[in-house]
Amino acid sequence: VDEQVSDEAPARLTGAASWLITQTAVHASRLVADGFGAVGARGHHYRIMAAVAEFGPASQATLARHSGMYVSDVVATINELAKDDYVSRSPDPGDRRRNIVALTDAGRARLRDLDAQLARLQDELLAPLDADEREQLTLLLGRLLDHHAARARA
Amino acid sequence: VDEQVSDEAPARLTGAASWLITQTAVHASRLVADGFGAVGARGHHYRIMAAVAEFGPASQATLARHSGMYVSDVVATINELAKDDYVSRSPDPGDRRRNIVALTDAGRARLRDLDAQLARLQDELLAPLDADEREQLTLLLGRLLDHHAARARA
DNA sequence: CTAATTTCAGTCAAACTGACATAC
DNA sequence: CGTATGTCAGTTCGACTGAAATTA
Numbered sequence A, B: 001v002d003e004q005v006s007d008e009a010p011a012r013l014t015g016a017a018s019w020l021i022t023q024t025a026v027h028a029s030r031l032v033a034d035g036f037g038a039v040g041a042r043g044h045h046y047r048i049m050a051a052v053a054e055f056g057p058a059s060q061a062t063l064a065r066h067s068g069m070y071v072s073d074v075v076a077t078i079n080e081l082a083k084d085d086y087v088s089r090s091p092d093p094g095d096r097r098r099n100i101v102a103l104t105d106a107g108r109a110r111l112r113d114l115d116a117q118l119a120r121l122q123d124e125l126l127a128p129l130d131a132d133e134r135e136q137l138t139l140l141l142g143r144l145l146d147h148h149a150a151r152a153r154a
Numbered sequence C: 001c002t003a004a005t006t007t008c009a010g011t012c013a014a015a016c017t018g019a020c021a022t023a024c
Numbered sequence D: 001c002g003t004a005t006g007t008c009a010g011t012t013c014g015a016c017t018g019a020a021a022t023t024a
Helices: A017-037 A043-055 A060-067 A071-083 A105-125 A131-153 B017-037 B043-055 B060-067 B071-083 B105-125 B131-153
Strands: A087-091 A099-103 B087-091 B099-103
Touching (some): A017 A043, A043 A071, A043 A087, A060 A099, A099 A105, B017 B105, B071 B087
């Protein structure tokens, strides 16, 4: 009796976009967490370093906006990055409330390593899709994300 | 000085599928959590009830496999569902280790309500996409999920 | 003996909130 | 004055682990 070992999910779930997205995100998160974790990094580190690299040195509040993180999490993340000397945190002479966060040389090198690592992980994540399909998926998800990010701002 | 209010994310992130998937999942999760939360339900409840409805009464371990949940979380979820009398938990006469979990009449009605609720949420989630695009997205994500679910099993 | 099931008691990362001090 | 910034302390939810007791 009870010989099912199928692991099949109910159609109600497999047909729901929210299920597909959140479950795929579980795998994506684990992949990235493991890949970054293997070199002692975490997603938050990359997000902050990417924001500093692309938008230049900035205040922590600005980094929060560019990384989609909460200021409280930015504080903790920068604490960790600064401890390893990947970023510097210096007072803004023009506004004494602010810290200016900048990448150090070590930080730039670190970011390059993480870039390479992340590229490998993307390839693993998207393994079953060809180049065209990857492009499609990226476009569709980008539009969803833009839409909901804009709504969240309002 | 420092007049950026753009909220733009770095290209390193917006170009990474893992970022698009996990960030979209944040919005999807919040949407579902809020929508279900408004009627006192949570995602775990729906997952278990959907599995029981589609595969019939089953042991908790079987439900864990069909819902993609951990047995420990299944225990907690069934505690909650049973407290509201949406499911029954009765000992399996053929195997005294097992509980057989079944939907009650109230549970079937509850599931119908949540189905309707979830349909509305899917529409909100996919608002910016037309029917064709929704289909494309569902197919692509389904293939990704199948691939990684199969890998996780091995 | 090994393996499966249920249960409990946790950890963890990321998202998220609230409060406070300081400075604009 | 109200608003922005940085910091700290916390919650929540889902994913995930470990161990113990029971039974196949």
